[in-house]
Amino acid sequence: MRMTEENKRAQTRRIAEGAAAAFREGGFDAVNIDAVMARSGLTRGAFYAHFATKQALLETVARDCHPLLDKLRAREGEPMAGARRILRDYLDPAHLDAVRTGCTFAALSGDIARAPADVRSAFEAAWSEVLGELARGTDRAPEDFAAPLALATGAIGAAAALESGAAQATLLNGAWDALDAMLPPAT
Known part of the structure; x- marks a missing residue:
């Protein structure tokens, strides 16, 4: 058949x-x-x-398999308030294991950095889509969200490399504080 x-x-x-x-x-x-x-x-x-x-x-995974992007696309209500909730949840120390194994950006950046150009290009396209979703409903350009997104995804990778739950929580909570200051306010 x-x-x-x-x-x-x-x-x-x-x-x-x-x-x-x-x-x-x-x-x-x-x-x-x-x-x-x-x-x-x-x-x-x-x-x-x-x-x-x-x-x-x-390459397909790098382009298409991003739960963070899916959550941002599906958010309802005021876009920045929804983005802030998603990112706060993303950086919640209680969710580290789930995010570490559930976010392609956080978990596979190192693997993709060593991959051929077509894989990196697919990853970049998805990264750009996340930036666009973060900018949705704001007066900011998508590029304005590159540093906050890098901070969030990098913090997950760094926290996962730490042994102590207390050190992980300190890192993730500090990352949220920095990220919170970088994001536009929810209206």
Whole structure:
């Protein structure tokens, strides 16, 4: 039986989401195709019907698998108030483990920095979309949100590298204080 285009797109998305979760948890180099496909609930043979290489899969993950972007797009009400709530939640020390393994920006920046230009370009496109979402409803340019976004995602990576919960909380709460001062007020 032939797969419809709609089913193929859905399966491609399923593989990419499974890969994104696996890559965020273990790192790109440590996760093989078998692990990705097991995470996606599909066979290794199905991988090659969707992606030529693991690097091509990383490009898709870098472009399309960003829960932070999804949350910003879905926010309702006053855009900056919603963005502030999302970012405060993002930097909440109680959510560090979930964000560390749930944010492609925070978890995979190092892997993507070492990837080929097409992967970095896909990541940059998603980064630009987040900047646009942060600027939505404000009088600021998207580029004005680059430093706050870098602060937030970098703080997650740095906090995850710390051993002590107290040190993690100090870092994340300090990052929020700095970020709060950088963001436009909620209206």
